[in-house]
Amino acid sequence: MGKVLVATDWLAACAGCHMSLLDIDERIVGLLEHIQLTSTPITDLKHPPKEGVTVGILTGAVNNTTHIEVAKQMRERCKVLIALGDCAVFGGIVTMRNQFSMQDALRRAYIESESTVDGKIPSSPELCRPLRARAVDQVVKVDVYLPGCPPSADTIYYVLSELLAGRVPELKGEHLRYD
């Protein structure tokens, strides 16, 4: 049997979830005997292959039009989609922005932030449009939810191991954490 193909990507994320994935440490060597990472946001290949993968992992919340495209592409190209981390699962800290109007949020970020001089709100038509922040499952169907900020490396390892063993991982006890 060939290796199981796994693709990951991040949306509105802080990269902490991917850090936690790398925190699997040397166990990742063992994992890589069984899986092949086709694409990640921190490798040269960013997009899941057209031929599809078995497992897709998304971290971060959906908060602009590009995120919707990325999430839809991942969903189309994977069999099992994992929402990894509080932002992907619940919307998380990114949704704090929803408490303000988009104009206020953009003005705060691009004009009023303390380090900004002569700021302006980007308006190029090439750029995506910001949206109200939301969880991944409000855009595409999610198969496995893995909350945590970030989920511990042990929990990520557990979930991947369970999937490799052909089981749907059930999060409970030490593996279910929201912080």
Place this chain on the structure above:
Amino acid sequence: MAMVHITINGRELTVDAGLTVLQAAQQAGIDIPTLCHHPALPDIGACRMCLVEVAKQRALQPACTFPVSEGMDVQTESPKVVAARKFVLELLFSERNHYCMFCQMSGDCELQSLAYRYGLDHWTYERPHEPLPVDGSRRYFMLDHNRCILCRRCVRACEEISANHTLGERLRGAKTMVSADLDVPFGQSSCVSCGTCLQVCPTGALIERYSAYRGRDANHELQHTPSVCAACPVGCGIDVAHRANHVVRISGDWEAEPNHGLLCVAGRFEPFDEVRERVTRPMVRRNGALVETDWEAALTAAAEGLKKARSKAAIATGRATNEAFHALATVFETAGIWERPVPKLEYGEAGTLADIHSADAIVVAGAAPGARQRVVAYRIRKALDHGARLFVIGNDEYLEPHASLVVADGEAERAVEVAAGAASPVVLYGADLGPGARQALRRLAGKARFVRLVEGANAMGAAAEGVGAWNGMAEVDALYVLAGDDPQEPPALPKAGFTVVQTAFKSALVQQADVVLPSPTWAERQGHLTNLEGRVRPFDAVLSAPEGVPAEWQPLVSLAERLGKK
């Protein structure tokens, strides 16, 4: 009492009729999850976490409010029940802001632990993300409406425990908001900062400013040590949470007499206002300046100064322990505490604070519990809620608006006249008891219980050792001042040629001293305190004192030896 036969999860039980399903289950050791339920509060069935399946009932019923009845068959974890609880949790999480990662209660939150218990790994419903205010107008704590689940524990605590009636709720349904008085900022409301609402809040909605992010019970970051509050003579039982030899939070001890969990601002929050510099090494005055020295040299200097004196006396904070007062009385024939004396009536049967609860008339005479023994004032208001009537002779700003009659001492007769018609009156009297009240109250002797509201946290312990109120002597040769960690400076001290000060903190007092001896703080000392009812309460040290700071009584015991007194 009548008994009924019920079955919970197939277990046959015989329980008192009149219990709720939750109480019956708890008695049998059967766990039913709860959220709005709190053992110190009446149940209202607000949150629906304790839903159980009762045979022949059309819908699931909340165990906390549903009474048991003969032949009842209850299932507490059936698939239908578990599905309903998950649904309730999803609804709770979907409203407002329940993101745990930046909440200081994460790990200690009751809502979170229930979600863990029921394996809630995502929420089905879209979140409204409606921005709600964070009320930071209180000095010691904040109310974050975004974290509130509307369980009304705070509202019930404000009503039923502190009886202050500040918190309530306004609007209906999803728009419901906890609000103070007629929706004013918490800090401008009638709130008395007793902090009971904080103590019962199951989520991060009511957050104490000091303890926030300083440690959690999760992962055993905090340790807990029971102690006795030294802020006033009520002597409330407290639970002190501490970490790395620092006090993090003070909570009321639910099991303790006489407070049963209730505290006031002086006990719960004000200890954290202490900012004075510590005295950790003994000092003696040499050539006009205080210099640090060792214990041997300091005690020798103190003993010599006291030996030389023809007249000597000691004045102490009423916060000192029974042990310290015992040692003080051994060394000094003339000793007193600096708080005001409270006369002892020669008539009437002594009562306890528990008598307030069953009283139908309460007379407060020459006392101001609303300012000095606040937990007593809250207990009085609770009694008023149950129909008791209050008569104030003198002044108590906090209680007066709730009194049936407020009179000056000269008109004490008028108040006593009405109170005399009650079946079980209680009289609370204090330092300002005037001749009018003294005379008039005699009429209630034989009927009423009399509670003496002494001043000085351990005035009763001091009195038991023969240390009464300071006699007002104007001049002595040598003076020993046991200031301990009292946040109040002593009143005018007698003139003395030689002064020894035992204190935990640097202050103006230290500047007058010839010898300074370090003393532990309330959290570092151990011993006994006697409250105004005469209840003697032992307590252990919560923290270790800085190196070289001995027990509160130790310097006095050493001086007794040096002065040849046992």
